[in-house]
Amino acid sequence: METQQMKGSGMNMPNDIPALDSETKANLAKIAAAVRVLSIDAVQKANSGHPGLPLGCAEIGAYLYGIAMRHNPKHSSWINRDRFILSAGHGSMWLYSLLHLSGFKVTLEDIKNFRQLHSITPGHPESHETDGVETTTGPLGQGIGNASGQALGLKLLAAKFNTEKQSLFDSKVYCLVGDGDIMEGVSSEVSSLSGHLCLNNLIVIYDANKVSLDGPLSDSCSENTKERYKAYGFEVFEMDGHDFDDIHRTMTLARKDQKQPRLIIARTIIGKGSPNRAGTSKVHGSPLGPDELKLTKEALGLPLEPFYVSQSVYDYFAKKLKEQEALEEAWNKKFAAWKQENPALFDEFVKMQEKSLPTDIEERLYKIEIKNPIAGRNASNAVIQELCKTMPFIYGGSADLSCSDMTWIKEADAVKPGSFKGRNIKFGVREFGMATMATGMAETGMIIPYIGTFLTFSDYMRNAIRLASLMKVQVVYQFTHDSIFLGEDGPTHQSIEHYAALRAIPNLHFIRPGDSNEVKMAWLAALTYKGPTALSLSRQNLPELKETKVPYSQGMGRGAYIVMKETRKPDYMLVATGSELSLALDIAKELEKLGKSVRVISMPCFEIFEEQDASYKESVFGGDLGKRVSIEAGVEFGWHKYIGREGIAISMDTFGLSAPAPELAEEFGFTVPSILERIL
Numbered sequence: 001m002e003t004q005q006m007k008g009s010g011m012n013m014p015n016d017i018p019a020l021d022s023e024t025k026a027n028l029a030k031i032a033a034a035v036r037v038l039s040i041d042a043v044q045k046a047n048s049g050h051p052g053l054p055l056g057c058a059e060i061g062a063y064l065y066g067i068a069m070r071h072n073p074k075h076s077s078w079i080n081r082d083r084f085i086l087s088a089g090h091g092s093m094w095l096y097s098l099l100h101l102s103g104f105k106v107t108l109e110d111i112k113n114f115r116q117l118h119s120i121t122p123g124h125p126e127s128h129e130t131d132g133v134e135t136t137t138g139p140l141g142q143g144i145g146n147a148s149g150q151a152l153g154l155k156l157l158a159a160k161f162n163t164e165k166q167s168l169f170d171s172k173v174y175c176l177v178g179d180g181d182i183m184e185g186v187s188s189e190v191s192s193l194s195g196h197l198c199l200n201n202l203i204v205i206y207d208a209n210k211v212s213l214d215g216p217l218s219d220s221c222s223e224n225t226k227e228r229y230k231a232y233g234f235e236v237f238e239m240d241g242h243d244f245d246d247i248h249r250t251m252t253l254a255r256k257d258q259k260q261p262r263l264i265i266a267r268t269i270i271g272k273g274s275p276n277r278a279g280t281s282k283v284h285g286s287p288l289g290p291d292e293l294k295l296t297k298e299a300l301g302l303p304l305e306p307f308y309v310s311q312s313v314y315d316y317f318a319k320k321l322k323e324q325e326a327l328e329e330a331w332n333k334k335f336a337a338w339k340q341e342n343p344a345l346f347d348e349f350v351k352m353q354e355k356s357l358p359t360d361i362e363e364r365l366y367k368i369e370i371k372n373p374i375a376g377r378n379a380s381n382a383v384i385q386e387l388c389k390t391m392p393f394i395y396g397g398s399a400d401l402s403c404s405d406m407t408w409i410k411e412a413d414a415v416k417p418g419s420f421k422g423r424n425i426k427f428g429v430r431e432f433g434m435a436t437m438a439t440g441m442a443e444t445g446m447i448i449p450y451i452g453t454f455l456t457f458s459d460y461m462r463n464a465i466r467l468a469s470l471m472k473v474q475v476v477y478q479f480t481h482d483s484i485f486l487g488e489d490g491p492t493h494q495s496i497e498h499y500a501a502l503r504a505i506p507n508l509h510f511i512r513p514g515d516s517n518e519v520k521m522a523w524l525a526a527l528t529y530k531g532p533t534a535l536s537l538s539r540q541n542l543p544e545l546k547e548t549k550v551p552y553s554q555g556m557g558r559g560a561y562i563v564m565k566e567t568r569k570p571d572y573m574l575v576a577t578g579s580e581l582s583l584a585l586d587i588a589k590e591l592e593k594l595g596k597s598v599r600v601i602s603m604p605c606f607e608i609f610e611e612q613d614a615s616y617k618e619s620v621f622g623g624d625l626g627k628r629v630s631i632e633a634g635v636e637f638g639w640h641k642y643i644g645r646e647g648i649a650i651s652m653d654t655f656g657l658s659a660p661a662p663e664l665a666e667e668f669g670f671t672v673p674s675i676l677e678r679i680l
Contacts, residue, residue: 017248017249017252017253019245019248020244020245020248024067025244025245027066027312027313027316028059028062028063028066028067028244029062029244030310030312030313030316031061031062031065031066031101031313031316032058032059032061032062033058033300033301033302033310034097034101034309034310034313035054035058035061035062035094035097035098035101036054036055036058036273036300036302037297037302037303037307037308037309038093038096038097038100038101038111038307038309039051039054039055039058039093039094039097040054040055040287040288040293040296040297041293041306041307042093042096042097042111042112042114042121042307043093043114043287043288044287044288044289044290044293045112045114045306046114046115046116046287047287048115048123048287049092049093049114049115049123049285049287050090050091050092050093050284050285051093051271051274051283051286051287051288052091052209052211052270052271052277052283052284052285053088053090053091053094053178053207053270054091054093054094054097055270055271055272055273055274055278055283055296056207056209056241056268056269056270056271056272057091057094057176057207057241057266057268058094058272059241059242059243059244059247060176060205060207060241060247060266060268061094061095061097061098062098062244063244063247063248063251064084064098064174064251065084065098065101065102066102066316066317066320067248067251068082068174068251068255069082069084069174070082070171070172070324070327071083071324072321072324072325072327072328073099073102073103073104073132073321073324074103074321074324074325075325075328076104076105076131076132077445078328078331079169079445079446080168080169080170080171080328080331081171082171082172082173082174083134083147083150083171083172083173083174084134084173084174084175084176085134085135085137085143085144085146085147085150085173085174085175085176086125086137086143086175086176087137087140087141087142087143087144087146087147087175087176087177087178087181088137088140088143088176088177088178088180088181088207089124089125089136089137089138089139089140089143090123090124090138090284090285091176091178092121092122092123092124092125093111093114093121095125095133096110096111096114096121096125096130097111099130099131099132099133101309101313101314101317102317102320102321103317103318103321104131104132105131105132106120106121106130106131106132108307108309111307112307123138124136124137124138125137125138126470126471127443127471128470128471128472134146134150134443135147135150135439135440135443135471136467136470136471139463139467140178140180140181140183140184141180141181141184141185141186141187141436142186142436142463142464142467143175143177143181144175144177144181144186144187144190144191144204145186145187145189145190145432145433145435145436145437145439145440145464146436146437146439146440146443147173147174147175147202147204147440148190148191148193148194148199148202148433148436148437148440149190149436149437149438149439149440149441149442149443150173150440150441150443150444151173151194151199151201151202151261151440152194152197152199152415152420152425152437152440152441153440153441153442153443153444153446153447153449154169154171154173154201154444155197155199155201155420156395156415156420156441156447157169157352157444157446157447158170158420159419159420159421160345160348160392160421161338161345161348161349163338163341163342163345165338165341166334166335166337166338166341168331168334168335168338170201171201172201172202172203172255172258173201173202173203174203174204174205175202175203175204175205176205176207177204177205177206177207178206178207178209179207179208179209179210179211179212179217179221180212180213182206182225183212183220183221185432186432186433186436186464189430189432189433189434190430190433190436190437191204191229191232191234191261192232192428192430192433193427193428193430193433193437194232194233194234194261195229195232195233195234195260195261196232196233196417197415197416197417197418198233198259198260198261198417198418199260199261200258200259200260200261201258202261202262203254203255203258203261203262203264204234204261204262204263204264205263205264205266206225206263206264206265206266207241207266207268208225208241208265208266208267208268209267209268209269209270209279211270211279211280211281211284212281212284213281213284213285214281215281216281225265226238226263226265229263233260233261234260234261234262234263235259235260235261235262235263236262236263236264236265237250237253237254237262237263237264237265238250238264238265238266238267239251239264239265239266239267240266240267241266241267241268242268242269242272247266250264251264270283270284271283271284272300273296273299273300273302274288274292274295274296274299275292275295275296275299276292276295277292348392351391351392351393352392352393352446352447353445353446355391355393355446355448355474357391357527357528358390361524361527362521362524362551362552364386364390365383365386365520365521365523365524366517366520366549368382368383368386368520370382370516370544372516372543372544373541373542373543373544374516374541374542374544375537375538375539375540375541375542376480376482376513376515376516376519376536376537376538376539376542376578376579377404377405377406377478377480377481377537377538377539378406379515379516379519379520379537380406380478380519380522380523380535380537381406381407381408382516383519383520383523384396384407384409384450384523385409385410385411387523387527388409388411388412388423389411391448391527393446393447393448394423394447394448394449394450395423395424395425395441395447395448395449395450396408396409396423396424396425396449396450396451396452397424397425397426397427397434397438397449397450397451397452398425398426398427398434398451398452398453399427399428399429399430399431399434399451399452399453399457400426400427400428400429401452401453401454402424402426402452404454404480404481405452405453405454405478405479405480405481406452406478406480407424407450407451407452407478408424409423409424412424414426425449427451431453431457431460431461432460432461432463432464434451434453434461435451435461435464435465435468435475435477436464438450438451438464438468438475439464439467439468439471439473439475442468442473442474442475443473448474448475448476448527449475449476450475450476450477450478450526451475451476451477451478452477452478452479452480453479453480454479454480454481454486454493454495455479455480455481455482455495455498455536456481456492456493456494456495456498458477458479458498458501458502458534459498459501461477462501465477465502465505465508465532465534466505468508468532469505469506469507469508469531469532470506470507472507472530472531472532473531473532474529474530474531474532475532475533476523476526476532476533476534476535477532477533477534477535478535478537479498479534479535479536479537480537480538480539481493481494481495481538481539482495482498482512482536482537482538482539482578482579483495483538483578483579483633483634484496484633484652484656484657484661484664484668485538485539485540485579485633485661485664485665486539486540486661487539487540487658487659487660487661487664488658488659488660489658490656490657490658491655491656491657491658494655494656495536495634496634496635496652496654496655496656497634497635497637498536498634499512499536499577499632499634499635500634500635500637500638502534502536503606503607503638504638507531507532508531508532508533508534508607509525509526509529509531509532509533509534509605509607509608510533510534510536510605510606510607511525511526511533511534511535511536511556511604511605511608512536512577512578512604512605512632513535513536513537513556513578513604514542514545514548514576514577514578514579514580514581514582514602514604515542515543515544515545515548515581515582516542516544517544517545517548517549518548518555518556518581518602518604519535519537521552521555521556521557522535522556522604522605523535524552524556524557525552525556525557525605525608536578538578538579540579540661542579542582543582545563545581545582545585547563547564547585547600547602548563548581548602555602556604556605556608557608558608558609558612558616558620559603559604559605559606559607559608559609559610559611559612560575560601560602560603560604560605560606560608560609560620560621561601561602561620562599562600562601562620563581563585563600563601563602564585564588564598564599564600565599566597566598566599567592567597568597569597569624569626570597570598570599570624570625570626571591571596571597571598571626571627572588572591572596572597572598572599572625572626572627572628572629572679573598573599573600573601573621573625573626573627573628573629573643574587574588574598574599574600574601574629574630574631575600575601575602575603575628575629575630575631575642575643576600576601576602576603576630576631576632577602577603577604577632578604578632578633579633580631580632580633580650580670581602583631583670583671583672583675584600584631585600586672587631587672587675587676588600590672590676591676594680597626599625601620601621603642606638621642627647627648627679628642628643628644628646628647628648629643629647629648629649629650629675629679630642630643630647630648630649630650630651631650631670631675632649632650632651633651633652633668633670634651634652635651635652635653636649636651636653639651648678648679650669650670650675650678650679652668656668
């Protein structure tokens, strides 16, 4: 085939790609103009925002939404849609403008209410607020992680449901990143894994304007991004981000015959058109101001009327919408034929879409035979094996620790480069990237991912967990080695402050089960909660407690429950979590020998408990319960809400030490004699 050199790209371009006709280019230019007008006017009206990216990427946005994207704005949840993620979330007005113009549920009034209280156009895109926004972005680097996770999730679905005759899943995931995303370490983690796995449905567009918020990019970064991404396993293209012909040629090639993820380096001018700020950091994060806004519009030939959009732009997208609806309708016909020819696969499809649980799930969980005693991590692994037999939507992965955090699905293969039939994902030592990708996998709508590492490494993942919690995405984090009692690895690996830190995140259920019974019910809690759950599991063996084998609705489903009732008015109330629950029961028995009346409460999940009604809370913690004592091998922060100011918190107020677990229990006072001495 004859080839021609692609303008500005350094790539050989097949000459059989039809050029854009003049009418189409004129329409795209009008869309780009509308994006610029809406964006800078909205930022100016709010007196807050980032006009630089919308001015610099207007042509790219016009092409993506006006030509490239295969989706249906009137049915934004169509499962085989192309997905777009704005990792550079500070440029949100660029995205909101395009969503409005192309027919999503974003009105002109919404544009005018940019960054205002309770608007659907907040400062950074939020998927739970705005139609057409695929994930919540803002903290730089995480958007490309979510995009990589969505791409991986879609490859898993394609491997499961595509047949030789019908391909149900063949969409692309587009992601726009800026210099900040590229510099954030998480982009390295997810890009490395995406290249390794050959995610040939991921197209990353790099807005290479050579400017960061603090000034020229050259002040802080001089790497060769092109070679870096080639080393990851990406195919790298370059284009002029303001030239529709070059954009068209490059984007067409990028989508064609894709074998690996692709990076498009788009050379752009930040704040393009602003006479006094274009190409500088001054246009990055501040409104243009009335005078510069007027000068910018004049320089670009834009209408001076605020929020003006040519009717021809709306007309163009109205026509485009008919084509997009036809794309979905054609897919629906293909799906109907596939459904008829593959009834067993269709049943699996429905299970994954609905993520439905067996009606006897609680009974099944309690029937799992688990040895006694057993570490929390091992008990969880036994549960995972059972769940995966009947729940095809569960996929697992670990940050290079599956043999230790016990996340491996024994009867499933590993996902490998270019092969996505497995259910075990080796994320490598990339905890932050793993967490962002798990969010993306969940955002496919058909997967509940669980991911594992040691609890102390949740620090690496925290911001991803935070955003998953903001979106209430259903991800399960299996955190093991959850206390000083992991032993000899020492304080670098021993969690102290992590319980409190994770409990502080809104919408996250942090569950610290005390034995295998509570581990089973913790999984039931995670699968029924439509949001993220963190399981905190022990490395050391724990005894199975007869007191915890209660119906879900009376135990774990309450967050906290009485496992030992007092014989008369209590002298002591002991409340504990995790590995300290059995210790609390042992202490209670000793107190009873001394003639004391004791109530013992298991409190595996603060958040579930706080969701209970006032009468139940009062029945557990209300009234005169004597001396209140909490027992947990972490910081005491948060406990005095339940034990009162005068309550005794048996806790850790220092980092741990490197030693066998029994010696650490003696050293830090987590033994029956030590605690009795303190509370009597």
